[in-house]
Structure formats: structure tokens, C-alpha cells
Amino acid sequence: MTQKNIAAPLPRRKGRSRGEASEGQLAFWLLLPAALLLCGVLLFPMITTIRDSFYFNKLTEPFNGQPFVGLKNYVQMFADPRFGTSLRNTLFFAVLTVGGSFLIGIPMALAAHTPSKVRGLARVALLLPWAMPPVMTGLIFAWLFNAQYGVFNDILVRLGIVQEPLLWLSTPGLAVLAMVVTIVWKTSSFVALIVLGGLQGIPRELTEASEVDGASRVQSFFRIILPLLAPSLAVAFIFRSISAVQVFDIPYTFIQQAPAQGLLETLGVYIYRTSIEFLDFGYAATLSVALFAVSLVVTGVYVRFVRDGAST
């Protein structure tokens, strides 16, 4: 094994330029399909969307053509109260649901990691919400929160906590709570899976050693495990944040049951409505660019983290 490792570079060094060129060529051809695919499904739509954002394109007004309007759509966007509301909602839900998914996800990962009677159960519970399509999650929870037939109201009324069924979906504050609960339920398992991976990478000797030295379990969690989990937590945080600002499916299913005075409308939902329902493709493209910019900020943090992580 060791001999091979030493021997291998030698012949390569001889024909360095030729070998590297052919290796580079091979890499080029191997990467080409993926690069083309990425250009087709990512770069091309991205460029057309940015282009469209400078044009007027309302399918309900074909007689106005599709003229270039410069920054008009952007001016409209910054004056549009609904854009402000949906952006605020998006960030508000992102903060609550990312935070919530960590509060639930980390204990879930610990339960699935630590040998105990509930470990098997915890591992199944951890995968189930993750594997469930978000639209289905939204529909199921909308039923659970239904005022007349919902399970939650049934429990609350039976326990005597409330006299009358709560209008979960049509009372703005409760609707926000219901949606946060749903998204946290759905996304905690993603955090738990990544954290579980991190936990399994921590050598047991470290925690055992700390226990031998007399540390309590709480102390060893906060002093040993948590610092070593930092890279996994950061990855989970960034991926959760990116998907949180782009959230669409669950708010979209909820909003059909409950408008909650616009409190549940995220930027993703507003873009969908503007394009597919209101047929205003120019303005929808502008809103998409705004969402892209928000995602870019989050991704920028991620790229910086990965680069810094690699250099240290």
C-alpha cells in the first residue's frame, strides 16, 4: 500500500505536460455534460429572468407588447407594499423556522445517537418528516389545524383548555403559529440528520475521557460535543437558511385555506401568484431577481464559510 503510494507519482512526473494535458482533457469531457446541464437548467433561465425583469410582459395586455421598460419594474417593486410585506414575512418565517428546527433537531439527533431504548424509534421519526413531500405536509397539517374537524381543536376542547374551537387558520396570529409549527416539524429532521452525522464523527474517547475527568453529561455536551459539532451545525444552518428564504410549498398550501391577511404570503408565493395567476411575467421576473439577491446573500455566507473552513 505504502509502496504503491510512493511509486505512483514517479512515472507521472516524467511525462508531466502530456499526462496533465490528457488528464485535463479527460476532466473536461467528463465535466462537460454536467456543465451543459447546469447551463441549461440554471444559467439560461437565470439570464432570461434577469432580462425579463427589465421588460413589460403582461399576458393579460398583449396589445401593449413586450417593450423594454428599464428600471420601471424595480421602481414598482420598491413602491409595492405587498413586496415589502412578503419579504418581511419571508425573513420572519426564516428566523423562526430555522431557529425552531435547531431547537427540535439537535435533541432529536442526540436521541437517535445515544444508545437507548428509544434510539430505533427516534431514527425512524427522524427520517419520516424528511421523506414526506412538503405539499403533503402542508395539506396534512392544514387538516390537523382545521377548526371543525381538526385533531388539535378536538384535543384542546376535550381537555377543557378552550371552550369553543379555535379558528387556527383564519385568525392571523394563530395561522402564523400553525405554519411555523408545520415548517419546523418538516425541517427539523434535516437538521437532525446533519447533526447526527456530525455526532457520529466525534471520537467516543473524547467524551469518555471527559467523563473520567469528572465532567457531568451536560458539561461534556457543552464543552466537548457542541464545539466539535460546530462545522455540522454551520452547514445545517446555511442550508436551512437558503431553503427558508425560498420557502413556497407549505405557505402555498396554507394560504389556500387561510389568507390570514397576507401574513402567510412569502416572496415565493407572491412570485407564483404574480406569474401564474395574475399573468404578469415581467414583474414576476423582477420579484424573482429580488429573491435571488436574498438567496445570494445567504449563499455568500456559505461560500465564505466553506473557503475559510478549507484554509484553516
Next chain:
Amino acid sequence: MRSRLLLSAALAVSAALTTSASAVTTLNVFMGSQQRPEVFQPLFDRFQAANPDIKVKIETGGATSEAQNQYLTTVLAARDDTLDIFLIDVVRTATFAAAGWAEPLNGYLSGVNSYLGSFLPGPVSAATYGGKLYAMPAFTDAQFLYYRKDLLTKYKAKVPTTWDELTATAGKIQKGEGGKMQGFNFQGAPIEGTVCNFLETLWTGGGDASNVNSAAGKQGLNFLVNSVKSRLSPAASAEIKTDDSRQQFQAGDVAMGLNWSYAWAHFQGNSPQPTTVKGNVGVAPLPSFGKNASATCTGGWEWGVNAYGNNKKEAVKLLQFMSSVNIQREMAVKGAYLPVRKSLYSDKAVLAANPHFKALYPVVLKARPRPVTPNYPRVSEIIRNNVSAAVAGSKTVDAALSDMQRDLAPLLK
């Protein structure tokens, strides 16, 4: 070189198409699976037998009006010519017309005004935009007052003709029956049924969608909101959708309720759920305020012809066939569809299969379309969200109406 190649290829293809077209034209008809293609297939078969040079193919998709609309939007925005005819909800006419997706039919129908004279006015005006007919009414619908005949007899009450009478009668029944009995059931969730329930109470007060923040608007919305506050209607009314209303009535929990024509067949036992109200259901026009006329929404579906399609003449031929007296009669008898032709509401065969159609006639005759505008999706959203919020009690009636007025004004000017 490349363009020449493309050109010759295109020529070859079009030549092939024309030769095959002169033999047999295939019409692709799009409809939602909920529109019961199995009812239409035998009718299309008969059309094919009478027109051997035309073949009709059904393409189904989308379980809801929204899902079908989403599909058609995608296809038609791409100027796709594969579909020839599409079955659309009456509220979509203006959008499809303004976008240039639906072909105006006036040029294809000789003597269009006399031809349409025997149709119900509601579906025709719903299919008309800017003075032109953009779709052929397929079957109509309206919202009706469903009531329990047995309960009215038990409490010696008459069918209410005003909303005040309804409140009194339904309240009496609810009090007498107790338990889960709802006096009055309507739709308050953010859906089309809710838009209609509000417009109906607005219209009967002499109001109009372009002026909702008015005495008529207040009277209408207050009626719905007060029904919930007084517990005549369920506390969860703001979450009740059309089919919830239907199921609750069918379970025997509702004395009087608003719904579309489809509920009738369910109540008579043609339904996945058991019915406890068979034979005890009556249908009447919606009540009015005081001496005003009753008002209801036009519903139903219509056939549009794809403006990008290649077989428009043949398509219109099929649509004329579908709206002919014989076919409309057959659809009413076999599928309980409300005909778009006036004469069929006194037709023996139709009334034998659907005795209640006689009572429905004065209602569908006077049914009014929702605002006909290409911006209807926005208009609908503004109305349904505000009405639902008022019914939920999370917005006052005054705030809901003034918000509606503010947002509707630029769209309905």
C-alpha cells in the same frame, strides 16, 4: 444553409399535415377530470358518426379549476397549437380573451344574435368580452338556497324569500332542534363560493362590485358576519368551503344552506357519502333584502377555441353541436347538467329526470356574472380574502369593505 434546411423541413411537415387534414381532422379537446369526460365521450362519438371527416380526442388534466387553469396558462402562453378546444370556468373568459388565447366566435356563427337568443342570458354574458363572444356556454350553474322541507313542515314555516325571514325561520328551527343543527350555512373560506355569497347579498341590496364600500355592501357583509356572531351559522364559517357545506347539509346538520346545483344529486343519494336528507330537500331562489329582487351568481363552464389552433372551423362546428337542443337535453337527462337553452327547462324528458329544474329556471334566468375582467384573479383574491377575514372576525366589516374598495378600484375602473 441551416435556414433553408429548416424551411424545407417545415414545408415537408406542413404538406404532410395538409394531406392528412384533408382526409381527417383531429380535434383535441381539453377538460378537467372532474368535468366527467365519460359523459362527453359518447356525445363526441355521435358527432364523429355524423362527421366522418372529424375525429375528437379528449385530453384530461387537473383536478381543480385552478390546476386546469395553470396547465392551460402554460400551454397557451407558449402559443401551443395542439389543443383545439378547452373547457373553462366562466370566470376565465376575459383573461383568455384579453390574452388572445380564445378565438372570438362571432365570425364563425351566422346570425349570432338570433342564435344566442334562445340561450340563457347569464352564461352568454359571462362568455362575452368587449362585445364579442369568446366561448360557447357548455352548461350553466348558479347558487341556490337549499332547505329542509321536513323541518319547515315541522315548524310550520314557509320558504323564506327575504334574508330577515331566513334569519327568523332558521333561528327557530335551530333552537327547536338543538344539538349540531346549523340554522344557516354558507361558504366563508377564501374561495370562489365566498366571492359569490358576498356578491349575492351585495347585488340584492342594489350594490355593485365597483362600489362595495356602500350601504348595500355593509348590509350584505353584515348579514353574513352577524349570522356567525349570532351562532345561526357555525363559528368556523370562515373555513367552510363549498364541499364542506354540501357534506354538512347531507349529514342532516343544516336547516338552510347556499350551494351550487351539483349538491342536489348528492342529497338524493348519488354520492360517496351516505345521505340523511333524501326526499326532504327543497331548492329555491336566494332570499333578498326587503322588496329588492333576489340575485345569484352565474357559474358553469364554457368551451373556448384555441386562437393558435389549426382547426377552428371544425372546432366551432363541434361546439354548435354540443350546444344544440338535443345534446343539451341529453346532458341534462344523463348528467344532470343545467342546460344553457331556455326551452329545456320546460322539456318533458329533462323535467322527468330532474323535477327540480323547474324551480331552478327563474334563478338561472336571472343569474349574474361575476365581474368580467382580465384581472379577475386579482379581483377574486381581494374579495374572498376580505370577506373571509370579516367572517372570521379578524377584520371589522368596515375595514374589510374599505380595503376591498381601495384594492378593487384600480382594477374595475
